Amino acid sequence: AQSVTQLDSHVSVSEGTPVLLRCNYSSSYSPSLFWYVQHPNKGLQLLLKYTSAATLVKGINGFEAEFKKSETSFHLTKPSAHMSDAAEYFCVVSDRGRNAGNMLTFGGGTRLMVKP
């Protein structure tokens, strides 16, 4: 079985300061891991993905995440927050031993607020 825990339901930062959104996972297989972003009244958009290549993954809009197998973590970071980063972020795990798509497990989401 696979599961995802996003450790913070809400994170608030000031514009220009670093962002850290935390995600821990459990998986019976070698996992693929993803971060999706959801802006208000929009669908989810893929931010970045880890599928077994480099453990440090770079995504869109300056975000990156590091896969740490020993810690079962996949935290999302950005050096400097922008007002447009305010959104909800979802960490997602997929067991690569399963069929694509039908075994995605979503975390509960972290709402990122950016203060001027």
Next chain:
Amino acid sequence: DADVTQTPRNRITKTGKRIMLECSQTKGHDRMYWYRQDPGLGLRLIYYSFDVKDINKGEISDGYSVSRQAQAKFSLSLESAIPNQTALYFCATSRMSTTGELFFGEGSRLTVL
């Protein structure tokens, strides 16, 4: 125009009514999905379809049914809506070859009174 289009975007209905949410895509993807989003629970899979003749139940299919009318169209029905089906519903598509990379519509917000 959006690649994945959901209609209606908002719907308010009463308990016991039949509701259909429709999804169409222009991405040419074979795989289509219906998810439900509830606050704090993330997204949960209702049904998925890998092609027109292949439909599968997801994690929370009870109370829902689907129809894949064509490669580009995938509709979700609530035969007799109940208040705890009040949620935000998302349609998504994916290519056969890419694990976990989904393309989402903008969502259909359903309220059941």
